[in-house]
Amino acid sequence: MKKLIVLLNIVFCFVGGVYAQDDVFLETAKDSISAAPVVNPNILCEDTCSHVHGIDLSHYQGNVFWEAVGDNTKMAYVYLKATEGGDRIDATFERNIEMAHRHGLKVGSYHFYRPLTDQQKQLQNFMSQCLPREQDLVPMIDIESTGGLSTDVFCDSLFYFLDLVEDAYHQKPLLYTGRNFYNKHLKGKIDDYKLMIAMYTDEPPVLADDRDITMWQYTAKGRIVGVNGFVDKSRFMGKHSLREIRFRH
Numbered sequence: 001m002k003k004l005i006v007l008l009n010i011v012f013c014f015v016g017g018v019y020a021q022d023d024v025f026l027e028t029a030k031d032s033i034s035a036a037p038v039v040n041p042n043i044l045c046e047d048t049c050s051h052v053h054g055i056d057l058s059h060y061q062g063n064v065f066w067e068a069v070g071d072n073t074k075m076a077y078v079y080l081k082a083t084e085g086g087d088r089i090d091a092t093f094e095r096n097i098e099m100a101h102r103h104g105l106k107v108g109s110y111h112f113y114r115p116l117t118d119q120q121k122q123l124q125n126f127m128s129q130c131l132p133r134e135q136d137l138v139p140m141i142d143i144e145s146t147g148g149l150s151t152d153v154f155c156d157s158l159f160y161f162l163d164l165v166e167d168a169y170h171q172k173p174l175l176y177t178g179r180n181f182y183n184k185h186l187k188g189k190i191d192d193y194k195l196m197i198a199m200y201t202d203e204p205p206v207l208a209d210d211r212d213i214t215m216w217q218y219t220a221k222g223r224i225v226g227v228n229g230f231v232d233k234s235r236f237m238g239k240h241s242l243r244e245i246r247f248r249h
Contacts, residue, residue: 051235052076052242056110056217059092061227066096068226070103075224076242077106079140082129085114086121089129097134106242108137110176111165115147115154119161127168135247139165140174140196144181151185162193171248174214183208194245196234204237214240 053074057064058081069075078100081090093109100107109130114122130139141162146154165173172193177186179199187209196215199205204216215234222233236242 049235051237053233053235054078054106055222055224055227056232056234057081057092057096057227059090061092061229061231063228064092064096064099065226066099066103069100069224070105071225075105077108077137079108079110079137081142082109082111083122083125084112086117086125088112089125093129101134101136106136108135108140108174108245108247110140110142112142112144113158113161115145115149115157119157119164122161123164123168126165130169132169132247132249137242137245138171138174138247139169140176141165143175143177143186146185154185155189159189169247174245176217179205179207213237214244 054077055069055075056079069078078096080093080096080100082093083089097107097109109126111122111126111130126139143158149157162173162175174196175190175193176196176198179197182195182197187207188211191211194214195211196217197205197207197213198217198220200217200219200221204218205213207213214237216237217232217234219233221230224231224233
């Protein structure tokens with residue numbers, strides 16, 4: 001009987017020790033959880049840095065509530081899609097540019113370049129919408145496709161078009177392209193132009209020739225009050241500022 005009592009005491013002590021260890025583990029786990037940083041999904045890049053931020057919009061964003069966008073003081077500028085190729089006009093451009101101005105944003109217009117379409121025709125299409133008197137920012141040319149041309153032929157086509165745009169607006173356009181596209185087709189060939197580079201990563205883009213980047217489009221899945229769905233967001237790099245791309249009237 002005494003042996004049974006001693007044995008039971010040993011068992012109770014062992015079990016109690018296990019539970020005590022579990023309690024220590026649980027308390028340690030609680031401490032670790034409480035010490036972990038709280039991540040707020042509503043805190044965005046523009047909330048945590050001092051760079052100048054903006055957006056670009058086209059018909060893909062549908063009907064924009066510009067009053068709400070204008071009240072979002074984190075967004076200083078907007079680039080609006082005006083045209084594409086030789087005959088496409090963005091269906092929302094006219095309303096967007098009027099409302100963006102009305103609600104206090106600095107506005108620029110962009111053209112999606114199609115290498116296989118006659119450059120003069122593309123220029124006329126763009127000029128029909130991108131009216132100098134309505135521009136706060138220099139025109140932007142969206143360059144994403146070679147149209148199946150070799151790099152040399154594509155560049156000849158592109159450079160001719162860029163010269164036409166510069167002659168028409170009396171200033172060099174801002175060029176938009178992706179990091180990989182630049183590295184493959186444009187590296188070292190457009191040093192005289194300011195660049196907006198698209199790369200959707202946490203770290204800012206670095207180009208293969210290490211050249212300066214004026215603006216970085218850091219996400220295609222941004223959110224902003226006044227726009228349903230995703231929106232492209234960009235910001236200025238380093239010490240670059242909005243005045244560098246102001247339209248000279």
